[in-house]
Amino acid sequence: MTTYDALVGPFVEFGFMRRALVACLALGAGSGPVGVLLLLRRMSLVGDAMSHAVLPGAAAGFLLGGLSLPWMGAGGMVAGLLVAMLSGLVSRTTALREDASFAGFYLTSLAAGVLMVSWRGSSIDLLHVLFGTILAIDDAALYLVAGIASLTLLVLAAVYRPLVAECFDPGFLRAVGGRGSLYHLLFLFLVVINLVAGFQALGTLMAVGLMMLPAAAARLWAVTLPGLAAVAAGIAAVSGYAGLVLSFHLGTASGPSIVLTASLCLGVSILLGRGGMLRRGR
Amino acid sequence: MLQGVTVAYGRRVAVQGVSGRFAPGSLTAVAGPNGAGKSTLMQAIAGVLPLSAGRIDRGGLLARQLGILPQAAGIDRSFPISVGDAVLLGAWARTGALRGADAAAARQVRDALAAVGLAGMEGRMVGALSAGQVQRVLFARLLVQDAPVVLLDEPFNAIDARTTADLLALVRRWHAEGRTVVAVLHDLDQVRAVFPDTLLLARGVVAWGPTAAVLTPVNLQQARDMAEAA
Numbered sequence: 001m002t003t004y005d006a007l008v009g010p011f012v013e014f015g016f017m018r019r020a021l022v023a024c025l026a027l028g029a030g031s032g033p034v035g036v037l038l039l040l041r042r043m044s045l046v047g048d049a050m051s052h053a054v055l056p057g058a059a060a061g062f063l064l065g066g067l068s069l070p071w072m073g074a075g076g077m078v079a080g081l082l083v084a085m086l087s088g089l090v091s092r093t094t095a096l097r098e099d100a101s102f103a104g105f106y107l108t109s110l111a112a113g114v115l116m117v118s119w120r121g122s123s124i125d126l127l128h129v130l131f132g133t134i135l136a137i138d139d140a141a142l143y144l145v146a147g148i149a150s151l152t153l154l155v156l157a158a159v160y161r162p163l164v165a166e167c168f169d170p171g172f173l174r175a176v177g178g179r180g181s182l183y184h185l186l187f188l189f190l191v192v193i194n195l196v197a198g199f200q201a202l203g204t205l206m207a208v209g210l211m212m213l214p215a216a217a218a219r220l221w222a223v224t225l226p227g228l229a230a231v232a233a234g235i236a237a238v239s240g241y242a243g244l245v246l247s248f249h250l251g252t253a254s255g256p257s258i259v260l261t262a263s264l265c266l267g268v269s270i271l272l273g274r275g276g277m278l279r280r281g282r
Numbered sequence: 283m284l285q286g287v288t289v290a291y292g293r294r295v296a297v298q299g300v301s302g303r304f305a306p307g308s309l310t311a312v313a314g315p316n317g318a319g320k321s322t323l324m325q326a327i328a329g330v331l332p333l334s335a336g337r338i339d340r341g342g343l344l345a346r347q348l349g350i351l352p353q354a355a356g357i358d359r360s361f362p363i364s365v366g367d368a369v370l371l372g373a374w375a376r377t378g379a380l381r382g383a384d385a386a387a388a389r390q391v392r393d394a395l396a397a398v399g400l401a402g403m404e405g406r407m408v409g410a411l412s413a414g415q416v417q418r419v420l421f422a423r424l425l426v427q428d429a430p431v432v433l434l435d436e437p438f439n440a441i442d443a444r445t446t447a448d449l450l451a452l453v454r455r456w457h458a459e460g461r462t463v464v465a466v467l468h469d470l471d472q473v474r475a476v477f478p479d480t481l482l483l484a485r486g487v488v489a490w491g492p493t494a495a496v497l498t499p500v501n502l503q504q505a506r507d508m509a510e511a512a
Contacts, residue, residue, distance in 0.1 A: 040361055162379040165371055168361045168408075171352030172423075174330045176374040177345070183379075223407055225362045 010248045017244060020134045023145050023201055024240025024258065027210055030149030031194045032232030033156055035215030036225070038191065040167055044212055045099065049106035050188075051195045051208040053083035055113025058129060058196075058204060063120050067128055069141035073196040076204075080192035083109060084185075113204070132203035132255040134244075141200050148197040152190050156229075159183055164225065202255040209259035210236045217266040220273025235265050286336035289319070289326045295485065296322040299336070302481065302490045304464055306341065309457040311477035311493070312466045315509040318483045320466040321353060324435045327464070340431070347375065349429030351420050353436050359409055359416060366391055366404030368419050372426030387426075394425035399448055414445035421449055432456055434465035438472070450476055470497055484508035 010017045038047045057079025058072040065071030083105045091098035117126045137145075156163070162183045165173040173180045191211075198207030214235035215228070222228040243258030250257075270276050287300040297319035304310055312320045325331040327338060329345025340348065370377075372394070373387045395401055398418040408416060417437065424432060434453070438446045454476065456463050467473050473480055473493060480496040482488040484505040489496040 040358075158380060161371075161377070164361075164363060164367070165374075167358060168363050168368065169352060169357045169371070171325075171330065171356040172350065172371065175328045175346065175348070175350040175352070177329075178374065178379060223362060224364065228362060 006249065007245060010245065016135050016137075017248065019137050019142055020201075020244055020254065021241060023134060023137050023142055024210075024244065025237050026142075026146045026149040027194075027197055027201055028214065028236025028240055029233050030152035031198060031211040032214050032218070032234075032236045033229035034152060034187075034190050034194050035211035035213075036218060036228045036232050037156075037163060037167070037187065038211065039215045039219060040225075040228075041187075044216070046102055047191060047195075047208045047211055049099075049102040050080055050084065050191055051199070051204055051206075052106040052113075053102075053109040054080040054192065054195055054199065054207075055129070055204045056109050056116060057082075057113075058199060059113040059116035062117055062125065062129060067125065067133075069137075069144055069200045072129070072199070073144055076196045076199065077192055079109065080195060081189065084188040084192065088185075128203070129199075130203045130205050131253065132199060132201050132206065134201040134254045134258070137200060145197045145200065148193050152194060155186065155190060159186060163187060202259060206255055206259050209262055210239065213259065213262035213266050214239065217262075217269040217273070220269040220275045223274075235262065239265055283339040283341070284327075284336070285339070287323070287326060287333060287338060288335040289322050289331055290334040295334070297326065297483075298486045300483070300487055301336075302487060304462055305479075306462055307457070307460045308479050309453070309463045309477055310465070310479040310481055311473040312464060312481045312483055313468070313470060313473055313497070314483035314488070314505055318505065318509050319485050320483055321435050323483065324350070324433050324464070324466055328433055343431060347429060347431075349424045349427040349432040351424060351432075351434045351437055354413070354417065354420075354439060357416070357420075359411075361408070363408050364404065365395065365400065365406045365408060365411070365419055368408050369394055369404075369422045369426055372423035372428075375427070390426050391422070394422035395419075397425055398422045398452070412442075413440055414442045417441050417445060417449065421452055425452075429461070431462045432464070434463070436466050436468070438467070438469070446472075470502075473497065 011021055038044055054076035057075035061072035061075030087098055087101040087105050090096055090101040117129050162178055165178060166180045166183055170180055194211060195207045198210060202209055214232040217235050218228045218231035222231045239262035240258055243261040244254060247254040247257035271278050283303045284300050287297060288295065289297040300323060314320050322331060326333055328348055328350045369391045370383055370387060373383060377383055391404065395403060398421050400415065400418050408419060437449065453463055474497060477493055479491065480493040481490045482496050482501055482505050485508065488505045488508065489501045
């Protein structure tokens with residue numbers, strides 16, 4: 001087998017591989033920058049919790065429309081936003097902090113979602129929902145993923161300044177009347193729609209993989225926020241491509257292969273990155 | 283003008299019944315023991331904290347038109363923002379959340395950085411600066427804000443002597459320009475040296491007026507007693 005056959009061949013030969021690659025690239029373009037902001041806002045685990053929180057909505061979509069991303073996406077979006085708002089409400093009005101209320105809601109959501117899918121679907125369906133089916137992505141799903149990535153980048157560009165101000169100096173933003181909670185909610189909306197885009201590819205359990213792993217790796221290479229966003233999107237794209245190639249040749253599941261490739265990128269960054277173990281002391 | 287200003291966090295009252303007036307163009311220090319409610323009062327004046335009771339008359343200004351320097355502890359210094367972008371946030375009243383910054387704003391940022399001794403450092407990242415330099419950046423942001431009333435919350439905490447002297451010179455300049463400046467301070471020698479007026483706070487007002495008349499041993503002891511009793 002030539003290098004060309006190994007690295008490019010699968011995408012020339014098979015339409016489903018081309019679709020999967022385009023989906024990964026679009027996913028990385030949107031999820032990478034969102035992941036960077038989650039990381040900088042010290043909300044990495046909230047992203048993880050949110051990815052589980054979309055499950056009952058996705059399951060409701062599955063019950064209504066079968067394994068269709070638009071149906072499951074719409075359901076997931078409603079469930080994710082509902083959990084985000086309820087968690088915010090509980091943490092503001094009770095002694096529970098936001099991470100604790102998120103944990104409570106996402107565990108409930110995960111259990112409810114699994115129960116709903118297994119009630120009407122087969123265990124194969126459950127596997128699809130939990131771990132994704134990027135190789136089965138169709139045109140409608142591809143448009144949805146690309147649309148979400150485009151919307152994410154446009155919204156981030158528009159509200160870049162308040163998001164930065166809210167992270168860097170929230171007291172100042174409040175003082176100048178910047179309505180930080182509005183932008184916080186808008187940001188959570190972006191997190192949810194990107195998780196919805198991710199779960200067709202990687203499933204609800206790993207949708208956050210292409211969001212957080214490239215972002216964490218980027219933190220070890222780039223210095224500026226635009227640099228971080230670009231590096232994260234780049235690492236997500238490389239992970240998507242390399243994960244697909246590996247899964248094609250090794251016969252492994254595509255979603256975990258992509259996430260593990262992103263993990264490998266993070267491992268290399270931890271060792272060799274600008275702020276990594278081997279270079280930090282120099 | 284403050285009338286019976288009371289601020290509570292849940293059931294805990296942090297500031298109780300504060301009444302008095304910051305004269306336009308005055309330079310006032312807010313002093314008092316730890317837990318006296320100094321920062322809470324500043325945030326109430328800035329409109330960030332809601333009042334449980336009382337009223338604040340900002341002399342026709344909206345809360346968001348006041349310049350405020352929040353406590354350094356509330357700032358994420360590891361956030362990857364450049365010095366230029368951090369200072370540009372001071373132009374919020376003109377740019378708002380969405381509008382782009384024009385050439386005039388960029389010039390203002392340059393001038394403000396020069397005024398705080400950080401000329402040409404627009405491109406540096408805030409995370410690479412010392413605590414003193416970060417405080418200079420925040421003062422530059424206040425210069426860009428160009429507000430008639432400036433609120434400073436512990437502006438010289440953990441800052442080296444030279445930076446403190448430079449920034450105090452800026453405070454004096456604002457006072458000379460006729461701006462109203464209110465600063466929460468711990469160093470009473472600094473208050474006596476620079477601030478003509480002082481509000482001594484211990485949840486409520488202990489004394490408010492000319493610094494020499496306020497910072498007497500009797501008043502200071504009373505403030506400590508009130509804070510301990512709280």
